[in-house]
Amino acid sequence: MYKVKLLNNISPSARTILTDDRYELSETVEHPDALFVRASDLHKYPFEKNLLCIGRAGIGVNTIPLDECAEKGIVVFNTPGGNANGVKELFLFALAMASREILPAMEWVKTYDGSQGPIEQRMEKVKKQYAGPEFAGKTLGVIGAGNVGSRVANIALACNMKVYAYDPYLSADAAWAISRHVFRVSDLRDIFRYSDYITIHTPLTDETRNMIDDKAIALMKNGVRIINYARGEVVNEDAMIKGLNDGKVARYVADFPTKRLIETKNTVLTPHLGGTTFESESNCARMAAKEMDDYLTNGNIRNSVNLPDVQLERSGASRICIIHRNLPGMLANMMPLFARDGINIENMTNKSRGSYAYSVFDVNTDVPEKAIQELNALDGVIRVRVL
Ligand SMILES: NC(=O)c1ccc[n+]([C@@H]2O[C@H](COP(=O)([O-])OP(=O)(O)OC[C@H]3O[C@@H](n4cnc5c(N)ncnc54)[C@H](O)[C@@H]3O)[C@@H](O)[C@H]2O)c1
Protein backbone atom coordinates (compact mmCIF):
# COMPACT_ATOMS: atom_id res chain seq x y z
CA MET A 1 0.00 0.00 0.00
CA TYR A 2 1.50 3.36 -1.05
CA LYS A 3 0.76 6.48 0.99
CA VAL A 4 0.01 9.72 -0.86
CA LYS A 5 -0.31 13.01 1.00
CA LEU A 6 -2.65 15.59 -0.54
CA LEU A 7 -1.24 19.08 0.01
CA ASN A 8 -3.97 20.88 -1.94
CA ASN A 9 -7.47 20.38 -3.17
CA ILE A 10 -6.97 17.62 -5.78
CA SER A 11 -9.79 16.52 -8.10
CA PRO A 12 -11.36 13.24 -6.94
CA SER A 13 -10.71 11.87 -10.45
CA ALA A 14 -7.21 10.97 -9.14
CA ARG A 15 -8.88 8.19 -7.17
CA THR A 16 -9.83 6.38 -10.36
CA ILE A 17 -6.07 5.77 -10.82
CA LEU A 18 -4.80 5.72 -7.23
CA THR A 19 -7.40 3.22 -6.11
CA ASP A 20 -8.20 2.37 -2.46
CA ASP A 21 -6.87 -1.19 -2.75
CA ARG A 22 -3.33 0.06 -3.48
CA TYR A 23 -3.21 3.64 -2.25
CA GLU A 24 -3.95 5.50 0.96
CA LEU A 25 -4.70 9.10 -0.02
CA SER A 26 -5.28 11.80 2.58
CA GLU A 27 -4.24 15.21 3.82
CA THR A 28 -2.92 13.79 7.07
CA VAL A 29 -1.15 10.58 6.06
CA GLU A 30 2.25 10.24 7.78
CA HIS A 31 5.58 9.37 6.11
CA PRO A 32 4.12 9.51 2.59
CA ASP A 33 5.69 7.84 -0.45
CA ALA A 34 4.32 10.63 -2.62
CA LEU A 35 3.07 14.21 -2.33
CA PHE A 36 0.19 15.40 -4.51
CA VAL A 37 0.26 19.18 -4.90
CA ARG A 38 -1.10 22.09 -6.89
CA ALA A 39 0.39 25.53 -6.40
CA SER A 40 1.58 25.28 -2.75
CA ASP A 41 5.15 26.44 -2.23
CA LEU A 42 7.41 23.55 -1.23
CA HIS A 43 10.68 25.47 -1.02
CA LYS A 44 10.77 25.10 2.76
CA TYR A 45 8.99 21.73 2.90
CA PRO A 46 10.67 19.16 5.16
CA PHE A 47 11.06 16.29 2.65
CA GLU A 48 11.37 12.95 4.43
CA LYS A 49 13.98 10.40 3.42
CA ASN A 50 11.39 7.86 2.25
CA LEU A 51 9.57 10.31 -0.07
CA LEU A 52 9.80 8.93 -3.62
CA CYS A 53 7.95 11.41 -5.80
CA ILE A 54 5.87 14.56 -6.08
CA GLY A 55 2.96 14.88 -8.49
CA ARG A 56 2.24 18.50 -9.48
CA ALA A 57 -1.30 18.64 -10.83
CA GLY A 58 -0.51 21.57 -13.12
CA ILE A 59 2.41 22.84 -15.17
CA GLY A 60 4.23 25.53 -13.17
CA VAL A 61 6.98 24.13 -10.96
CA ASN A 62 8.55 27.36 -9.72
CA THR A 63 7.07 26.42 -6.33
CA ILE A 64 9.13 23.21 -6.06
CA PRO A 65 12.89 23.02 -5.34
CA LEU A 66 13.70 20.75 -8.28
CA ASP A 67 17.44 20.37 -7.68
CA GLU A 68 17.02 19.65 -3.99
CA CYS A 69 14.46 16.99 -4.92
CA ALA A 70 16.76 15.37 -7.52
CA GLU A 71 19.60 15.46 -4.99
CA LYS A 72 17.34 13.56 -2.56
CA GLY A 73 16.13 11.07 -5.18
CA ILE A 74 12.62 12.53 -5.32
CA VAL A 75 11.14 12.53 -8.83
CA VAL A 76 8.94 15.55 -9.59
CA PHE A 77 6.19 15.18 -12.22
CA ASN A 78 3.95 17.80 -13.80
CA THR A 79 1.08 17.66 -16.30
CA PRO A 80 1.92 19.46 -19.56
CA GLY A 81 -1.17 20.62 -21.43
CA GLY A 82 -3.57 19.32 -18.76
CA ASN A 83 -5.03 22.75 -18.03
CA ALA A 84 -4.10 24.60 -21.23
CA ASN A 85 -7.65 24.70 -22.58
CA GLY A 86 -8.89 26.12 -19.26
CA VAL A 87 -6.38 28.97 -19.53
CA LYS A 88 -7.18 29.53 -23.20
CA GLU A 89 -10.86 29.98 -22.39
CA LEU A 90 -10.06 32.42 -19.59
CA PHE A 91 -7.80 34.31 -22.00
CA LEU A 92 -10.91 35.17 -24.04
CA PHE A 93 -12.43 36.67 -20.90
CA ALA A 94 -9.14 38.53 -20.29
CA LEU A 95 -9.14 39.93 -23.81
CA ALA A 96 -12.66 41.27 -23.30
CA MET A 97 -11.80 42.63 -19.85
CA ALA A 98 -8.65 44.24 -21.24
CA SER A 99 -10.75 46.08 -23.83
CA ARG A 100 -14.14 46.95 -22.48
CA GLU A 101 -15.39 48.66 -19.31
CA ILE A 102 -17.24 45.54 -18.24
CA LEU A 103 -16.41 45.63 -14.53
CA PRO A 104 -17.57 49.22 -13.86
CA ALA A 105 -20.63 48.60 -16.06
CA MET A 106 -21.53 45.53 -14.00
CA GLU A 107 -20.99 47.52 -10.82
CA TRP A 108 -23.38 50.17 -12.14
CA VAL A 109 -26.05 47.53 -12.79
CA LYS A 110 -25.57 45.92 -9.41
CA THR A 111 -25.86 49.11 -7.44
CA TYR A 112 -28.73 50.59 -9.48
CA ASP A 113 -31.49 51.33 -7.00
CA GLY A 114 -34.27 52.52 -9.33
CA SER A 115 -34.31 56.03 -7.88
CA GLN A 116 -33.52 57.48 -11.31
CA GLY A 117 -36.36 55.71 -13.08
CA PRO A 118 -36.62 52.37 -14.92
CA ILE A 119 -33.22 50.83 -15.61
CA GLU A 120 -34.09 50.21 -19.30
CA GLN A 121 -34.25 53.97 -19.89
CA ARG A 122 -31.39 54.97 -17.62
CA MET A 123 -28.92 52.48 -19.07
CA GLU A 124 -29.32 53.84 -22.58
CA LYS A 125 -28.01 57.14 -21.22
CA VAL A 126 -25.05 55.83 -19.20
CA LYS A 127 -23.72 53.10 -21.45
CA LYS A 128 -21.59 55.35 -23.65
CA GLN A 129 -19.11 55.74 -20.79
CA TYR A 130 -18.49 51.97 -20.89
CA ALA A 131 -17.36 51.77 -24.52
CA GLY A 132 -13.95 50.29 -25.36
CA PRO A 133 -11.99 49.09 -28.38
CA GLU A 134 -12.61 45.85 -30.26
CA PHE A 135 -9.62 43.56 -30.48
CA ALA A 136 -10.34 42.35 -34.01
CA GLY A 137 -7.81 43.95 -36.36
CA LYS A 138 -5.38 44.70 -33.51
CA THR A 139 -2.00 43.09 -32.90
CA LEU A 140 -1.49 40.55 -30.13
CA GLY A 141 2.02 39.68 -28.95
CA VAL A 142 2.26 36.23 -27.37
CA ILE A 143 5.32 35.61 -25.17
CA GLY A 144 5.82 31.85 -24.68
CA ALA A 145 4.11 29.66 -27.28
CA GLY A 146 3.87 26.30 -25.49
CA ASN A 147 0.68 24.48 -24.55
CA VAL A 148 -1.19 27.62 -23.49
CA GLY A 149 0.52 30.20 -25.73
CA SER A 150 -0.07 28.18 -28.92
CA ARG A 151 -3.78 27.78 -28.14
CA VAL A 152 -4.08 31.47 -27.26
CA ALA A 153 -2.31 32.48 -30.50
CA ASN A 154 -4.64 30.31 -32.57
CA ILE A 155 -7.83 31.53 -30.93
CA ALA A 156 -6.72 35.15 -31.27
CA LEU A 157 -6.32 34.54 -35.02
CA ALA A 158 -9.86 33.23 -35.06
CA CYS A 159 -10.88 36.55 -33.47
CA ASN A 160 -9.29 38.29 -36.48
CA MET A 161 -6.30 39.58 -34.57
CA LYS A 162 -2.83 39.81 -36.10
CA VAL A 163 -0.67 37.57 -33.93
CA TYR A 164 3.08 37.71 -33.21
CA ALA A 165 4.72 35.06 -31.03
CA TYR A 166 8.09 34.99 -29.30
CA ASP A 167 9.49 31.74 -27.91
CA PRO A 168 13.21 31.02 -28.30
CA TYR A 169 12.85 27.52 -26.84
CA LEU A 170 9.76 26.36 -28.74
CA SER A 171 9.51 22.55 -28.87
CA ALA A 172 8.78 20.80 -32.17
CA ASP A 173 5.42 19.59 -30.79
CA ALA A 174 4.40 23.13 -29.85
CA ALA A 175 5.55 24.44 -33.24
CA TRP A 176 3.25 21.92 -34.97
CA ALA A 177 0.33 23.19 -32.89
CA ILE A 178 0.66 26.82 -33.96
CA SER A 179 -1.10 28.15 -37.04
CA ARG A 180 1.23 29.18 -39.85
CA HIS A 181 -0.55 32.54 -39.82
CA VAL A 182 1.13 33.42 -36.52
CA PHE A 183 4.27 35.55 -37.16
CA ARG A 184 7.34 34.20 -35.43
CA VAL A 185 9.35 36.97 -33.75
CA SER A 186 12.97 36.42 -32.78
CA ASP A 187 13.52 39.68 -30.90
CA LEU A 188 11.34 40.13 -27.83
CA ARG A 189 11.55 43.91 -28.27
CA ASP A 190 9.48 43.57 -31.45
CA ILE A 191 6.65 42.12 -29.36
CA PHE A 192 6.90 45.18 -27.12
CA ARG A 193 7.12 47.64 -30.04
CA TYR A 194 4.32 46.40 -32.25
CA SER A 195 1.64 44.91 -30.00
CA ASP A 196 -1.63 46.52 -28.95
CA TYR A 197 -2.17 43.61 -26.58
CA ILE A 198 0.54 41.47 -24.97
CA THR A 199 -0.13 38.14 -23.32
CA ILE A 200 2.45 36.20 -21.29
CA HIS A 201 2.64 32.39 -21.21
CA THR A 202 6.17 31.53 -20.07
CA PRO A 203 7.19 29.64 -16.96
CA LEU A 204 8.69 31.68 -14.12
CA THR A 205 12.46 31.21 -14.43
CA ASP A 206 15.53 33.31 -13.69
CA GLU A 207 15.30 34.48 -17.29
CA THR A 208 11.61 35.44 -17.26
CA ARG A 209 11.43 37.01 -13.77
CA ASN A 210 10.81 40.77 -14.29
CA MET A 211 10.73 40.25 -18.07
CA ILE A 212 8.19 43.09 -18.19
CA ASP A 213 10.08 45.93 -16.51
CA ASP A 214 10.45 49.69 -16.99
CA LYS A 215 12.60 49.24 -20.08
CA ALA A 216 10.12 46.85 -21.69
CA ILE A 217 7.14 49.08 -20.91
CA ALA A 218 8.99 52.12 -22.30
CA LEU A 219 9.24 50.33 -25.66
CA MET A 220 5.53 49.53 -25.76
CA LYS A 221 2.78 51.46 -27.54
CA ASN A 222 0.90 54.02 -25.49
CA GLY A 223 -2.27 52.41 -24.18
CA VAL A 224 -0.95 48.84 -24.44
CA ARG A 225 -3.11 46.20 -22.75
CA ILE A 226 -1.24 43.44 -20.93
CA ILE A 227 -2.56 40.03 -19.93
CA ASN A 228 -0.66 37.83 -17.49
CA TYR A 229 -1.94 34.34 -16.82
CA ALA A 230 1.61 32.99 -16.40
CA ARG A 231 3.08 34.10 -13.07
CA GLY A 232 2.95 37.42 -11.20
CA GLU A 233 6.73 37.69 -10.89
CA VAL A 234 7.25 37.75 -14.68
CA VAL A 235 5.99 41.33 -14.46
CA ASN A 236 7.89 43.81 -12.32
CA GLU A 237 5.23 45.20 -10.02
CA ASP A 238 6.74 48.68 -9.59
CA ALA A 239 7.09 49.08 -13.35
CA MET A 240 3.52 47.90 -13.98
CA ILE A 241 2.03 50.20 -11.34
CA LYS A 242 3.98 53.13 -12.78
CA GLY A 243 2.84 52.24 -16.31
CA LEU A 244 -0.79 52.04 -15.20
CA ASN A 245 -0.62 55.28 -13.23
CA ASP A 246 1.03 57.11 -16.17
CA GLY A 247 -1.59 55.73 -18.58
CA LYS A 248 1.13 54.11 -20.71
CA VAL A 249 -0.50 50.77 -19.86
CA ALA A 250 -4.25 51.04 -20.39
CA ARG A 251 -5.08 47.82 -18.55
CA TYR A 252 -3.43 44.94 -16.75
CA VAL A 253 -5.44 41.71 -16.55
CA ALA A 254 -3.70 39.18 -14.34
CA ASP A 255 -4.30 36.02 -12.36
CA PHE A 256 -2.01 37.09 -9.52
CA PRO A 257 -3.48 39.75 -7.25
CA THR A 258 -1.35 41.66 -4.75
CA LYS A 259 -2.47 44.36 -2.35
CA ARG A 260 -0.72 47.06 -4.39
CA LEU A 261 -2.19 45.89 -7.69
CA ILE A 262 -5.68 45.69 -6.19
CA GLU A 263 -5.29 49.33 -5.18
CA THR A 264 -4.06 50.44 -8.63
CA LYS A 265 -6.42 51.74 -11.31
CA ASN A 266 -7.09 49.74 -14.48
CA THR A 267 -6.23 46.33 -13.10
CA VAL A 268 -8.52 43.32 -13.53
CA LEU A 269 -7.41 40.57 -11.17
CA THR A 270 -8.55 36.98 -10.72
CA PRO A 271 -7.36 34.69 -7.90
CA HIS A 272 -5.17 32.21 -9.85
CA LEU A 273 -8.11 30.73 -11.73
CA GLY A 274 -6.46 29.87 -15.08
CA GLY A 275 -6.55 26.10 -14.55
CA THR A 276 -9.61 26.09 -12.33
CA THR A 277 -12.19 24.34 -14.48
CA PHE A 278 -13.72 20.95 -13.71
CA GLU A 279 -12.08 19.54 -16.83
CA SER A 280 -8.60 21.00 -16.25
CA GLU A 281 -8.55 19.95 -12.61
CA SER A 282 -9.66 16.46 -13.53
CA ASN A 283 -7.16 16.16 -16.44
CA CYS A 284 -4.25 17.33 -14.30
CA ALA A 285 -5.18 15.13 -11.34
CA ARG A 286 -5.50 12.05 -13.58
CA MET A 287 -2.27 12.79 -15.46
CA ALA A 288 -0.27 13.30 -12.26
CA ALA A 289 -1.87 10.22 -10.67
CA LYS A 290 -0.94 8.08 -13.70
CA GLU A 291 2.63 9.39 -13.69
CA MET A 292 3.06 8.67 -9.96
CA ASP A 293 1.38 5.26 -10.24
CA ASP A 294 3.66 4.18 -13.09
CA TYR A 295 6.71 5.39 -11.18
CA LEU A 296 5.78 3.84 -7.85
CA THR A 297 4.69 0.53 -9.41
CA ASN A 298 7.06 0.16 -12.36
CA GLY A 299 9.80 2.76 -11.88
CA ASN A 300 8.88 4.40 -15.20
CA ILE A 301 9.31 8.17 -15.43
CA ARG A 302 7.11 10.24 -17.73
CA ASN A 303 6.78 14.05 -17.64
CA SER A 304 9.37 14.58 -14.97
CA VAL A 305 10.84 18.05 -14.55
CA ASN A 306 13.98 17.07 -12.65
CA LEU A 307 14.97 13.57 -13.84
CA PRO A 308 15.11 11.99 -17.29
CA ASP A 309 12.01 10.41 -18.80
CA VAL A 310 12.55 6.63 -18.87
CA GLN A 311 10.03 3.97 -19.84
CA LEU A 312 10.77 0.27 -20.15
CA GLU A 313 8.30 -2.58 -20.70
CA ARG A 314 8.48 -4.93 -17.72
CA SER A 315 10.32 -8.21 -18.15
CA GLY A 316 12.27 -10.55 -15.88
CA ALA A 317 11.65 -11.41 -12.23
CA SER A 318 12.63 -8.11 -10.59
CA ARG A 319 13.32 -4.55 -11.59
CA ILE A 320 16.17 -2.55 -10.08
CA CYS A 321 15.76 1.24 -10.41
CA ILE A 322 18.73 3.44 -9.59
CA ILE A 323 18.81 7.24 -9.45
CA HIS A 324 22.46 8.31 -9.59
CA ARG A 325 24.77 11.09 -10.56
CA ASN A 326 25.60 11.51 -14.22
CA LEU A 327 29.27 10.55 -13.89
CA PRO A 328 31.66 8.34 -15.88
CA GLY A 329 32.01 4.79 -14.57
CA MET A 330 28.69 4.58 -12.70
CA LEU A 331 27.44 1.53 -14.62
CA ALA A 332 30.91 -0.05 -14.55
CA ASN A 333 30.83 0.15 -10.74
CA MET A 334 27.40 -1.49 -10.55
CA MET A 335 28.07 -4.40 -12.89
CA PRO A 336 30.51 -6.36 -10.67
CA LEU A 337 27.88 -6.52 -7.92
CA PHE A 338 25.33 -7.96 -10.39
CA ALA A 339 27.89 -10.52 -11.65
CA ARG A 340 29.00 -11.53 -8.18
CA ASP A 341 25.42 -12.36 -7.10
CA GLY A 342 24.52 -14.14 -10.35
CA ILE A 343 22.04 -11.41 -11.35
CA ASN A 344 21.52 -11.57 -15.10
CA ILE A 345 20.24 -8.42 -16.82
CA GLU A 346 17.44 -9.26 -19.27
CA ASN A 347 16.76 -5.70 -20.35
CA MET A 348 18.00 -2.28 -19.29
CA THR A 349 18.01 1.42 -20.01
CA ASN A 350 19.99 4.40 -18.80
CA LYS A 351 19.20 8.08 -19.41
CA SER A 352 20.63 11.30 -18.07
CA ARG A 353 19.40 14.82 -17.50
CA GLY A 354 21.94 17.43 -16.41
CA SER A 355 23.81 16.23 -13.35
CA TYR A 356 21.51 13.25 -12.73
CA ALA A 357 20.87 9.92 -14.39
CA TYR A 358 18.46 7.02 -14.00
CA SER A 359 19.11 3.38 -14.78
CA VAL A 360 16.53 0.60 -14.88
CA PHE A 361 17.54 -3.08 -14.98
CA ASP A 362 15.09 -5.94 -15.47
CA VAL A 363 16.80 -9.01 -14.01
CA ASN A 364 16.16 -12.74 -14.00
CA THR A 365 16.07 -13.27 -10.24
CA ASP A 366 15.19 -11.83 -6.83
CA VAL A 367 17.76 -9.29 -5.67
CA PRO A 368 19.53 -10.09 -2.36
CA GLU A 369 19.28 -7.39 0.31
CA LYS A 370 23.10 -7.28 0.51
CA ALA A 371 23.36 -6.32 -3.18
CA ILE A 372 20.80 -3.56 -2.68
CA GLN A 373 22.76 -2.17 0.27
CA GLU A 374 26.04 -2.29 -1.64
CA LEU A 375 24.49 -0.61 -4.70
CA ASN A 376 23.14 2.09 -2.39
CA ALA A 377 26.59 2.59 -0.88
CA LEU A 378 28.31 3.16 -4.25
CA ASP A 379 29.72 6.64 -4.77
CA GLY A 380 27.27 8.71 -6.83
CA VAL A 381 24.23 6.49 -6.18
CA ILE A 382 21.30 8.49 -4.78
CA ARG A 383 18.49 5.95 -4.47
CA VAL A 384 17.97 2.26 -5.25
CA ARG A 385 14.54 0.64 -5.45
CA VAL A 386 13.71 -2.96 -6.30
CA LEU A 387 10.23 -3.63 -7.67
N1 LIG B 1 -2.94 30.97 -14.27
C1 LIG B 1 -2.94 29.66 -14.25
O1 LIG B 1 -3.73 29.04 -13.57
C2 LIG B 1 -1.98 28.92 -15.11
C3 LIG B 1 -2.37 27.71 -15.72
C4 LIG B 1 -1.46 27.06 -16.56
C5 LIG B 1 -0.20 27.61 -16.75
N2 LIG B 1 0.15 28.75 -16.09
C6 LIG B 1 1.48 29.34 -16.27
O2 LIG B 1 1.71 29.50 -17.64
C7 LIG B 1 2.96 28.96 -18.00
C8 LIG B 1 2.86 28.37 -19.39
O3 LIG B 1 2.01 27.23 -19.36
P1 LIG B 1 2.07 26.17 -20.54
O4 LIG B 1 1.15 25.07 -20.18
O5 LIG B 1 1.92 26.84 -21.85
O6 LIG B 1 3.58 25.69 -20.39
P2 LIG B 1 4.50 25.08 -21.52
O7 LIG B 1 5.68 24.51 -20.82
O8 LIG B 1 3.72 24.21 -22.43
O9 LIG B 1 4.96 26.36 -22.39
C9 LIG B 1 5.82 27.34 -21.89
C10 LIG B 1 6.54 27.93 -23.08
O10 LIG B 1 7.32 29.03 -22.63
C11 LIG B 1 8.51 29.04 -23.40
N3 LIG B 1 9.55 29.81 -22.76
C12 LIG B 1 10.39 29.46 -21.76
N4 LIG B 1 11.22 30.47 -21.46
C13 LIG B 1 10.89 31.48 -22.30
C14 LIG B 1 11.40 32.79 -22.48
N5 LIG B 1 12.42 33.26 -21.75
N6 LIG B 1 10.82 33.57 -23.43
C15 LIG B 1 9.79 33.11 -24.18
N7 LIG B 1 9.29 31.87 -24.07
C16 LIG B 1 9.82 31.07 -23.13
C17 LIG B 1 8.86 27.56 -23.54
O11 LIG B 1 9.74 27.35 -24.63
C18 LIG B 1 7.50 26.93 -23.76
O12 LIG B 1 7.19 26.81 -25.13
C19 LIG B 1 3.25 27.92 -16.91
O13 LIG B 1 4.65 27.73 -16.68
C20 LIG B 1 2.59 28.47 -15.69
O14 LIG B 1 3.49 29.28 -14.96
C21 LIG B 1 -0.71 29.42 -15.29
Ligand SMILES: O=C(O)CC[C@@H](O)C(=O)O
Ligand atom coordinates in the same frame (compact mmCIF):
# COMPACT_ATOMS: atom_id res chain seq x y z
O1 LIG C 1 -4.51 25.89 -10.08
C1 LIG C 1 -3.41 25.36 -10.05
O2 LIG C 1 -3.16 24.31 -9.50
C2 LIG C 1 -2.26 26.07 -10.76
C3 LIG C 1 -2.44 26.10 -12.23
C4 LIG C 1 -1.30 26.75 -12.96
O3 LIG C 1 -0.77 27.83 -12.32
C5 LIG C 1 -0.24 25.83 -13.43
O4 LIG C 1 0.92 26.18 -13.34
O5 LIG C 1 -0.59 24.75 -13.95
